[in-house]
Amino acid sequence: MPTIQQDTHRNTASLQQEIDAAGGPLGLLRGGRSGTFPFPIAPEFTNWRDEQTAWRESAALMDLSHHMTDLVVQGPDVIPLLSHVGANGFKGFGAMKAKQLIAVGPDGNMIGDAILFGIGENHVRIVGRAPALNWVQFNAEKHGYDVTIRRDERTVQNKQGRELYRLQLQGPTAGAIYEKVNGGPLPEIPFFHMGKFNVGKYEVTALNHRMSGFPGYEFFGPYEEFEDVRDTILEAGAEHGLRQVGGRAYASVATESGWIANTLPAYYSSAETQEFREWQSSRSFEATLQLGGSFVGETIEDYYLTPYDLGYNRMIRFDHDFIGREALERIQHQPHKKKVWIKWQPSEAARIVESYTLPGDQRHKYLEMPAAFYTGSQFDRVEDVDGNLIGFAMLTSYTANVRGWISLAVVDEDQAIEGREVNVVWGEPKGATKNPQVESHTVTKVRGVISDRPFTEGTQGSGA
Known part of the structure; x- marks a missing residue:
């Protein structure tokens, strides 16, 4: 059985009870309490217009330390668990590698996505919005995988404080800033791999991926080093047009970069996902999520999307058994x-x-x-x-x-x-x-x- 070090959903009513009390999932979600997804950093450091243009014209420093949850999973069954939940392939995934986890329900509709950080052998941090992380934890418990699970909750739910800071520096002049703080050229880090370099006196672990279409890294380390690392970057970047990006500009990043982060997780209605709804808390992300906009569906299923709808076709691998595989195989050649x-x-x-x-x-x-x-x-x-x-x-x-x-x-x-x-x-x-x-x-x-x-x-x- 998995060892759960932080139990965040016990001793409350269940998500299913909330749905029943609201007369169905549409009633619950249309009356949801979440509002917009919070980015709990300063709204602006200068002005959001120049902060937006910085990631395309100079360099932008973004603080990702607070709005995402980390699910830390360790143990001999890490890869079997991820393979059971993820529609991706996992051949070759391991330490110092990363992957975008695509999780679907038994009907092939999206539960959510997140980034897998391969910290070490049988050790991953799954970072992102709650739905995919909750789905991983639920399946670990349900199927008794030999893993330990620890939740490092996003700041608004975390009285203990974050374990890690997470920063992202990208833009046309980011390379020069990295070389300056590292004291020389950076090691070669292939796309969606991780590597280590220095920011002043501190070693950081970096993921090579792109937000703005320009080279850059997302890097992290112990949270107690955050202020020194940030200040070192800001000092080095002053001559290169570096700007800190506040919450207002950061909220618009996904629209520009093409990442649809706010899909509705597809476990509100089917018989196959009822056990999850009974496991999940009435205080959870899923129970408080607010659904809005001008589209009015007749059923909750009208809001579900598949990974094909979101352009994740190239990530799906039918080389392993996973939740939703039969459904995705059945619809892969249909219109999307x-x-x-x-x-x-x-x-x-x-x-x-x-x-x-x-x-x-x-x-x-x-x-x-x-x-x-x-x-x-x-x-x-x-x-x-x-x-x-x-x-x-x-x-x-x-x-x-x-x-x-x-x-x-x-x-x-x-x-x-x-x-x-x-x-x-x-x-x-x-x-x-x-x-x-x-x-x-x-x-x-x-x-x-x-x-x-x-x-x-x-x-x-x-x-x-």
Whole structure:
């Protein structure tokens, strides 16, 4: 049996009881309590516009220490457990390597994703939002894998304080900053592998991956070293245009980079996942998650997405048995959705802002800048020009790099055509919601065009 060092969901009502009391999962989630996903760092260090452009024009330092949970899994059954839960292949995965975990339910729909950090032999830290981590822990307990599990919760739930800091430095001038703090060239670290180098007197462990499309690393170490490491980076980066990125700009990163982080985990309804719902707490991420946006489904299943819809096709490996394998094999050649960006017509955002001067409910839903999403999981209708539903806008942001508004969306494959005109329906159903954070408003349709990338040719480094 697994050893659970921190038990976060016992002695409360269950997720299933919450669903039953709300009259079903839609009732629970539409009345959810989470609001937006918090990034508990300073909102701005300078101003969010320049902080956004820094990751494309100079260098940006992001503090990832607080908003993600770490699930630490150790023991001889680490790889068997991950293989049981993950649709990825795990051949060759181990110490000083990383992988994006893709977890699906028995029906093949997404539970969630997270990053696996191979810390050592039979030792991983799974870092990300709660759904995938909770699914791993549940299956470890259910099937009795020989592992120990420790949760290093995100800061808002962590009275003990974080075990590790986690920073990310990326951008065109990041390489020069790294060499300066390391005292010379860095070791060669292949993509999605890890390596070690120095930040001043401290050794850090780094993952090579890209957020902004420019080279850089995510690196970590003991939290008590955080301030010295950060200050060393900031001092070295001053001559290279380095900016710290605050919570406002960081919230828009996913929209630019193309990562749909706010999918709805697909374990709210099926008989196969009922045991999870009975295991999970009424205080959990899943029980408090808030579902919002202009799309109104008839059932919770209308909100589920598959890894094919999110562009994870290349990561799926049918070389091992895993939860949901049969379902994914069955649907792999069927039509799917495709991830795209929708570029808003500039005048549309101006029209929404102008509506705030109108009396009564003539105003449209408030358009926060830079990240406009306002719930934990947002599904805004994407329609063709005739008003037919073709997909969902999941994340909408203004970005100074595009000089405009973009929505990261999934649309039907046959509609995912560069330059095709579409409408994003902006606002809550009937202009009202149980969420007290959402004001009364009038729903509106926003004109835009589909694009397969957020930036046009020649914009790299210019922000034009």
